[in-house]
Amino acid sequence: MSRSILPHKHSLHKLLLATFFVGMASIVHADEIPQAQVSLMAGTCANCHGTDGQLAGAIPAIAGRPATVLEAQLLAFKQGLQPNTTVMDRIAKGFTDAELSALADYFANINKD
Amino acid sequence: MSDRKPLFSSSRRQLLKGLGLATLFPAISACTATGTSQASAGRVVVIGGGFGGATAAKYIKRGNPAIDVTLVEPNKTFYTCPFSNLVLAGERTLDSIGHSYDELSQVYGVKVVHALAQDIDPVAKRVSLSDGQTLQYDKLLLSPGIDMRWNAIEGYDEAASALAPHAWKAGPQTLLLRQQLEAMADGDTFIMSVPGNPFRCPPGPYERASLVAHYLKTYKPRSKILILDGKDNFSKQGLFTAGWEAHYGDMIEWVSLSNDGRVVRVDANRKEVETEFGTRHQAAALNVIPPQKAGFIADRAGVTDASGWVPVDPVTFESTQQKDIYVVGDATIASPMPKSGFAANAQGKVAASAIVASFAGISPQDPIWANTCYSLINPDYGISVAAVYRVQENQIISVEGAGGLSASDAPDMIRRSEAAYAVGWYNAISQDTWGTKL
Ligand SMILES: Cc1cc2nc3c(=O)[nH]c(=O)nc-3n(C[C@H](O)[C@H](O)[C@H](O)COP(=O)(O)OP(=O)(O)OC[C@H]3O[C@@H](n4cnc5c(N)ncnc54)[C@H](O)[C@@H]3O)c2cc1C
Numbered sequence: 001m002s003r004s005i006l007p008h009k010h011s012l013h014k015l016l017l018a019t020f021f022v023g024m025a026s027i028v029h030a031d032e033i034p035q036a037q038v039s040l041m042a043g044t045c046a047n048c049h050g051t052d053g054q055l056a057g058a059i060p061a062i063a064g065r066p067a068t069v070l071e072a073q074l075l076a077f078k079q080g081l082q083p084n085t086t087v088m089d090r091i092a093k094g095f096t097d098a099e100l101s102a103l104a105d106y107f108a109n110i111n112k113d
Numbered sequence: 114m115s116d117r118k119p120l121f122s123s124s125r126r127q128l129l130k131g132l133g134l135a136t137l138f139p140a141i142s143a144c145t146a147t148g149t150s151q152a153s154a155g156r157v158v159v160i161g162g163g164f165g166g167a168t169a170a171k172y173i174k175r176g177n178p179a180i181d182v183t184l185v186e187p188n189k190t191f192y193t194c195p196f197s198n199l200v201l202a203g204e205r206t207l208d209s210i211g212h213s214y215d216e217l218s219q220v221y222g223v224k225v226v227h228a229l230a231q232d233i234d235p236v237a238k239r240v241s242l243s244d245g246q247t248l249q250y251d252k253l254l255l256s257p258g259i260d261m262r263w264n265a266i267e268g269y270d271e272a273a274s275a276l277a278p279h280a281w282k283a284g285p286q287t288l289l290l291r292q293q294l295e296a297m298a299d300g301d302t303f304i305m306s307v308p309g310n311p312f313r314c315p316p317g318p319y320e321r322a323s324l325v326a327h328y329l330k331t332y333k334p335r336s337k338i339l340i341l342d343g344k345d346n347f348s349k350q351g352l353f354t355a356g357w358e359a360h361y362g363d364m365i366e367w368v369s370l371s372n373d374g375r376v377v378r379v380d381a382n383r384k385e386v387e388t389e390f391g392t393r394h395q396a397a398a399l400n401v402i403p404p405q406k407a408g409f410i411a412d413r414a415g416v417t418d419a420s421g422w423v424p425v426d427p428v429t430f431e432s433t434q435q436k437d438i439y440v441v442g443d444a445t446i447a448s449p450m451p452k453s454g455f456a457a458n459a460q461g462k463v464a465a466s467a468i469v470a471s472f473a474g475i476s477p478q479d480p481i482w483a484n485t486c487y488s489l490i491n492p493d494y495g496i497s498v499a500a501v502y503r504v505q506e507n508q509i510i511s512v513e514g515a516g517g518l519s520a521s522d523a524p525d526m527i528r529r530s531e532a533a534y535a536v537g538w539y540n541a542i543s544q545d546t547w548g549t550k551l
Contacts, residue, residue, distance in 0.1 A: 036466070037478040043172070043462035044483045046545045047455050048538050055544050058537035086519070086531050087499050091483050094501020094515030099481070 030101035038102045041095075045103065053107045064112035070104035154179040155472040158240055158250040159223075160230045160410055162186030162214060164193075164454040165256030165442030167546045168461030169468075174221040176469035183224040183248055184217060185240070191547065192283035194314065195454050196539055200287050201280070202324040203295075204492055207288060209551075216548025233414040235435045252468050255416070255423075256442040256457060257408025258282070259313050262421075265404045266306070266379055273381035277399040281313060293398035294325060299333040301397035306376040306386055308404045309343035311422070313443050313452045316348040316498070318402060320488040323353065326361040327491045339396075340367045341388060342374040343404075348451075349488060349498055351521060356490035376401070407444035414438055422446045427509045429467035429477050430460055439464040449511045450502055455484045455538075458546055479504055484516075487535035495519075495531030 045053055045062065053062035062070060076082040078092035078100065092100060154177055159170045162184055170184045190211040199205040217223040229243040233253065240248045261279060263270040269277070280290040297303065303325055307318040322338050329336045346369075347353075357365045368374035368388075378387040384399040406421030416423045416432040423440045424433045425447065432438045441464050442457035450456045459482040467477040485499040500516035502509050519531060540551045 034478065036470075040463065040466050040478045041481050043466075044459050044481070046541070047458055047483075048485065048534075048541050050541045051545045055541050055550075057540055058533040059541060084527065084530070086527060086534060087485055087497055090499040090516050091485070091501060092515075094483065094503075094512040095481070 028096070028098050030098045030105060033098065033102045038106050041099065042103055042106050045107070052110050054110070054112065061112070062107045063110040065108060067104045067108035070107055071101050074100040074104060152179075153181040155251045156181045156249065157183070157252045157254060157468060158248050159184045159254045159256070160186075160240070161256040161258060161408070161442075162188070162191055162217075162225070163256060163258050163442065163457065164542070164546055165258075165457035165461040166254065167191070167214070167217060168458045169254050169256065169439075169441060169465045170217055170223045171221055171546070171548075172462045172465035173468055174223060176465060177472065178222065180469065180472060181224075182222075183226060184214070185226050185228060185230050185242060185248070186214070187227060187229045187243070188284075189213065189227055192287070193454065193539075193543070194281070194283045194317070195542075197280065197283040197287045198317070198321045198324045199489070199492070200283075201291050201294060201321065202328040202492075203291070204324070204327075207284070210283065212543060212547035212549045214547065220548065230410050231413075233410065233438075235415055235438060238437065250437075252437050252439065252471070253414070254439045254441070254464055254468070255408075255411055255414060255444065256440070256461065257410045258443050259405040259452075260408050262404045262406055266376055266401065268379040268381065269401050269403055273379060274401070276381035277379060277384060277401050279402050280400060281317075281402050281405075290398070290400055294328060297329075297333055297336060297397045300335040301333070302337045302339055302395070303329070303398045303400070304339045304341065304384075304386060304394055304396035305400045305402070306379070307340060307342045307344070307347075307402055309370070309375075311448070311452065312402070312405050314454075314486075315451055316353075316486055316488045318342075319347060319349070319353045320490075321400075322365050322367075323356065323361075323488070323490045324492075326357070326364050330361060330364065336364070338365045339394060340365065340374075341376050341386065341394065342367060342369055343376075344374075345369045345371050348486075349496055349518060352496040352518060353488070353490070355521065356494060356496065360491055360494070405443075407440075411440065411444050416440055418446075420446070427504045427507060428463075428479060429471075430464040431467070439468065447509055449500070450482065450484060450509055451486065453484060453486050454542060455486065456482070458542055459484065485538065487531065487538055489532060489535060490528075493532050494525075494528045495533070495535045496528070497531055497535075 048059050049062050077088040159166045170182050173182050193210045196210050214225045218225045230240050232241045238250050278286045278289040280286040373388045373390045375389045376386045384396045387393050407423050411417050411423050416434050423445045425445050430439050430441050441460035443452040463480040470477045482502045487497045496519045498518050501512040543549045
């Protein structure tokens with residue numbers, strides 16, 4: 001997303017923001033998010049999944065898993081469909097479907113060590 | 114990528130590919146893969162090898178290995194505040210939370226200088242170090258963490274902290290407080306003084322009280338913990354209070370600001386504190402967490418404002434007061450992001466990406482961050498608070514509908530999972546920041 005397209009009036013700001021993010025999911029497709037932005041976004045995943053999502057332990061590694069599996073899992077977290085989730089539901093809700101899909105692709109394309 | 118590979122290996126290209134930057138820097142990845150030396154793409158000096166600085170140094174090198182990166186950090190081993198409360202409780206050794214700079218220098222080619230940065234000339238773009246060296250930079254990144262505001266509480270200066278430790282920077286202070294807890298007799302009182310906002314790690318004091326209670330419950334069950342607070346409410350309060358009741362009965366007493374909780378005077382020799390309205394409390398072990406500010410080098414660089422913290426551009430984390438100086442971590446004003454190791458690491462990556470982009474002449478990406486702060490009520494009972502942040506109208510905002518607290522009615526199984534994930538988080542962020550595989 002680019003800074004310039006964000007709305008400017010504060011009174012409507014929350015409503016517009018919500019519309020913006022929801023709207024974005026249907027307008028912007030995963031492959032339209034610049035790769036540099038996806039890799040920056042993916043940086044935040046490394047805090048729990050290790051650099052490039054490769055650290056396996058109590059928290060599973062995510063690198064090299066099929067994109068369709070990762071995407072389905074992320075969407076299930078976001079929609080609250082995954083039982084016994086601790087935190088990934090709370091995190092996935094902050095991303096658009098397109099962003100989750102782009103992240104799934106990104107980690108699927110990293111080789112497992 | 115795997116750890117401890119030599120600098121020039123095929124993993125380099127893999128690295129760039131992983132970052133999605135191979136296409137941005139095709140020429141660079143092609144020639145560094147052969148190991149030929151080449152002109153530097155720019156000089157970056159990073160000050161502070163903690164969560165923010167070590168991460169930034171690594172991710173600048175991942176973004177473009179041709180950038181010359183020097184990391185200045187006085188200590189050869191960095192002891193993390195995260196999990197230092199487990200050291201206080203006797204559940205971990207100090208060694209187990211120590212991290213070296215070997216991976217940064219050996220795998221990523223960061224030049225690590227063990228010295229203290231003493232002064233900065235933002236016009237000449239020079240840093241002077243305690244060992245007499247001067248470093249020239251094109252871009253400077255500061256992640257100096259916090260300094261204590263000595264004497265903000267009467268009688269609490271650096272000398273007093275040798276008697277009544279803050280243990281709010283991990284290492285010798287952690288061991289000192291541990292010794293005091295070990296020396297307590299059954300029935301003695303542990304007192305903790307907690308400052309008002311903002312300060313490093315909002316849930317940290319309450320996790321500390323929990324884990325000290327875990328230790329006392331096992332070894333000195335008649336003892337008490339008194340938290341004297343400069344605030345009327347605190348992070349994850351409902352979850353902490355419920356956890357305390359369930360596990361520690363009435364061992365922990367919390368006194369809010371309104372109930373005369375704010376400590377204004379400390380007598381470290383007598384381990385005695387006095388609150389705003391003149392109540393005196395005597396402790397067997399005394400932990401004073403004083404008010405804080407950005408590390409002093411931020412002042413020297415001219416990036417702090419009147420609050421003592423550093424205002425930054427939320428997209429790049431460049432100082433709003435000095436060009437080409439980027440600041441991340443606890444030192445910054447980045448609210449609603451907390452002063453956490455998780456946030457410092459995440460901001461380090463954002464500043465690294467902005468620096469790499471700036472040298473390449475391209476504009477920075479808008480960042481999106483997540484943060485999860487785990488706290489342990491005991492080693493098998495974890496709770497968390499999470500959030501997702503974006504930049505909107507040049508402000509960092511917490512995305513509505515995302516994040517929040519662990520459920521208040523979660524079953525024990527979920528608390529156990531969160532405790533296990535807290536360990537998983539610790540291992541992952543340590544690996545991501547310093548390369549330490551635990
Ligand atoms: C008890 C406790 C528990 C915590 N638990 C958690 C947790 O569970 N999760 C979490 O996310 N966060 C936690 N935190 C918070 C976390 O420790 C900090 O937010 C984090 O360390 C901030 O990173 P930083 O890079 O800003 O500073 P630091 O990590 O403190 O790094 C600063 C570094 O800069 C160096 N430095 C300073 N000045 C200079 C100079 N002039 N020259 C050279 N080097 C210099 C210092 O030596 C230090 O190594 C906890 C904190 C405490 C106190």
